[in-house]
Amino acid sequence: MRMPPPEPEISLLTTSGVFELDGGSWEVENNVWIIGNEHEAVVVDPAHDARAIAEALGDRQVPAIICTHAHNDHVNAAPELAALTGAPILLHPDDLPLWKLTHPGDEPDEELSDGQKIVVGGLYLHVRHTPGHSPGSVSLYLPALGAVFTGDTLFQGGPGATGRSFSDFPTIIRSIETRLLDLPPETVVHTGHGPTTTIGEEQPHLSEWIARGH
Template sequence: MTATRARVDHAVSSGTFSLDGQTFDVDNNIWVVGDDAECVVIDAPHSVEDILAVVGDRTIKAIVLTHAHDDHCRVAPALRAAANGGSGAPIMLHPADRPLWELTHGGPDDETATLWDLDLADGVTIEVGGTTLQVLHTPGHAPGAVCLYAPDLGCVFTGDTLFNGGPGATGRSFSDEDLIKDSIRARLFALPAGTVVHTGHGDDTTIAAEQAGLG
């Protein structure tokens, strides 16, 4: 097997999450996948500067959002504008998350509203730095929630679908507890047991560890 050039870089950014009239302080993981020349940014939490510090001087091929809660997409338009020395990079989001996106970035009646650039869909692949990210649609935490599986790297980026300790929260608008569990069992537990799970918040885990907990 040809060795991949790609790697995973990581940092943590702090800010807030707001939904249903409540606001919480949160720490979000920043994940950047690529090689020395190019990369993909997974989610856009809180601070463009924090994200660009991880990117360095690499070309950003895309900003891929696991879902559109504000702590994951708030600075996506600003990052798009700043990326690649100001020449920009496309934002990718599953269109089922448009209602959540519009809570942060405006709807059709808002003159200042902005949208993402490219739609994600189940089965889409994203090539970067000699490796491939496979899009898995995993609704439940949000209607358009996706996970990104990197088989060459032996890991999956789960956003807020699966954490170290179980499924993501489903007690707020646009979420569904039964659906997130179905998504995890059908899509994530089908991955190799040793797959490392890089989450949207908190520590890594593995598919095997979470399968033992959720069953």
């Protein structure tokens, strides 16, 4: 009898470390998302602790390590995790200047592009370029599981920070309005820090966010 294919799932690993930019540093907790099944999985935002992430992956194949953006707290464990798993690191090229602040002697393996589809465990992750928090920020839409991974672009309660280098408030609002709030309202938003939310919960607050920026 043919066995059914392994069920896909989303799992969360929280890691702790330091976010550094523009001469400042802040203690942070990051959400590391693992998406796949019992045979293979991708990692979204390899933060702080490569060995803990590798342990969570177990013996699964890792077709990609995906960085939603290149702030150090989202990519600082990427090269070590790549060495442990043999997986390529994927990053949007517009965030390469930020990547080089953390990894000056290294580069990502492959470029992410708007509209790209990444396959893992029979699932399709749709790459959406959502700049604003950083120039190369992307979100990953997973329609099969009704989820989107927004990095630091959209959180429960509002957009990501835009008060530091490489960021822009009008751009992040435009990204959220045109690339995220057009998703089905029941879509679960898996963020780079803190709790999940849904598109439907955040959509009514768009005008408030716009007013907050003026």
